[in-house]
Amino acid sequence: MRIGVIGAGAWGTALAQVAAKDDMPVTLWAREPEVVAAINEKQENTAFLPEVKLSPGIRATGRLGELAGMDALLVVVPAQHVRAVLAETPVGTTPMVLCAKGIEARTHLLVGEVAAEVHPHAPLAVLSGPTFAKEVASGLPTAVTLACEDAALRSALAERLASKTFRPYGASDVIGAEIGGAVKNVLAIACGVVDGAGLGQNARAALIARGFAEMTRFGMARGAQPETLSGLSGLGDLVLTCSSTQSRNFSLGVGLGQGRPAGALLSDRRTVAEGAFTAPVLRESAEVQGIDMPVTKAVCDLLEGADVLRVIDDLLARPLKKERV
Ligand SMILES: NC(=O)C1=CN([C@@H]2O[C@H](COP(=O)(O)OP(=O)(O)OC[C@H]3O[C@@H](n4cnc5c(N)ncnc54)[C@H](O)[C@@H]3O)[C@@H](O)[C@H]2O)C=CC1
Numbered sequence: 001m002r003i004g005v006i007g008a009g010a011w012g013t014a015l016a017q018v019a020a021k022d023d024m025p026v027t028l029w030a031r032e033p034e035v036v037a038a039i040n041e042k043q044e045n046t047a048f049l050p051e052v053k054l055s056p057g058i059r060a061t062g063r064l065g066e067l068a069g070m071d072a073l074l075v076v077v078p079a080q081h082v083r084a085v086l087a088e089t090p091v092g093t094t095p096m097v098l099c100a101k102g103i104e105a106r107t108h109l110l111v112g113e114v115a116a117e118v119h120p121h122a123p124l125a126v127l128s129g130p131t132f133a134k135e136v137a138s139g140l141p142t143a144v145t146l147a148c149e150d151a152a153l154r155s156a157l158a159e160r161l162a163s164k165t166f167r168p169y170g171a172s173d174v175i176g177a178e179i180g181g182a183v184k185n186v187l188a189i190a191c192g193v194v195d196g197a198g199l200g201q202n203a204r205a206a207l208i209a210r211g212f213a214e215m216t217r218f219g220m221a222r223g224a225q226p227e228t229l230s231g232l233s234g235l236g237d238l239v240l241t242c243s244s245t246q247s248r249n250f251s252l253g254v255g256l257g258q259g260r261p262a263g264a265l266l267s268d269r270r271t272v273a274e275g276a277f278t279a280p281v282l283r284e285s286a287e288v289q290g291i292d293m294p295v296t297k298a299v300c301d302l303l304e305g306a307d308v309l310r311v312i313d314d315l316l317a318r319p320l321k322k323e324r325v
């Protein structure tokens with residue numbers, strides 16, 4: 001199975017490394033000419049995944065046209081750019097594996113729904129889970145959810161990507177796998193805020209549990225299965241991203257919790273913190289459907305410049321309620 005990877009940020013590069021096991025050939029599309037040059041000349045993505053020696057099987061290109069004729073395409077550009085990049089990519093009926101985590105602004109569509117609009121004849125799968133790119137690319141043990149309605153395609157993709165240290169678990173719930181990854185990024189910002197504001201470990205654990213209830217409410221309303229949400233792509237990734245400054249979303253939250261302005265924190269970075277883009281869409285989408293998402297709303301308020309202590313006070317001052325999803 002010839003694999004093409006669309007997007008050479010940290011995660012696209014790490015997934016190219018996974019697919020290039022035993023030096024199998026992989027074509028990796030990068031938007032930046034300097035990334036193409038660094039990968040092909042130094043076997044390193046110095047801009048987005050420095051200090052990882054890449055497999056000689058990986059060849060980078062700046063031309064999306066070179067992805068024509070692949071057997072599967074991994075789509076790893078940030079969620080807000082998926083539509084534009086896929087519109088330029090020769091896909092046809094080639095299966096696409098969606099690996100970005102987010103919801104498109106304005107349309108409220110998940111990445112898979114965007115991909116289906118742009119290329120309606122391509123079968124779809126979603127790969128998601130607790131996966132810091134650097135650890136994956138360095139060969140540390142990792143497990144992911146690989147969701148696809150077509151069982152034969154799911155097995156073929158799992159076999160092609162699996163290795164001693166990369167273990168895909170199959171699922172058929174594509175929507176559930178996507179929702180976990182998109183929502184956890186917003187909750188990771190909230191957990192970073194708790195850390196940055198010095199609110200303690202109890203508060204962080206409470207936020208993970210109540211955030212998971214929020215993810216579950218939203219996911220169930222969109223047709224996700226509860227067991228997917230409590231699996232690797234939901235709870236698994238939530239726990240990872242809410243616990244470590246390796247997470248860009250968590251780190252953004254730490255800055256917000258320290259009272260630094262969102263605009264400055266976001267303009268300082270070349271890497272993507274998807275939760276900042278997902279939060280307002282998630283709030284809108286939840287409001288339309290009448291779903292209560294107080295943590296998401298608090299993250300939006302902070303991104304829009306609200307005072308951190310006031311936002312925390314407001315969250316804690318809500319009426320007492322039953323513990324249920
Ligand atoms: N880094 C990680 O550990 C993981 C990231 N992801 C997800 O993978 C997706 C990609 O993230 P990363 O690879 O981490 O990116 P990154 O933060 O390492 O790099 C930014 C990427 O955005 C691309 N980009 C910037 N402007 C663009 C535009 N106008 N059009 C198309 N592409 C543009 C850059 O070319 C670069 O590839 C995100 O949805 C992220 O949530 C998922 C799992 C792990």
Ligand SMILES: O=C(CO)COP(=O)(O)O
Pocket residue numbers: 101129130131132133185188237240241246247248249250272273274
């Ligand atoms: O999705 C990720 C880990 O699974 C990466 O998280 P960040 O985007 O917050 O760094």
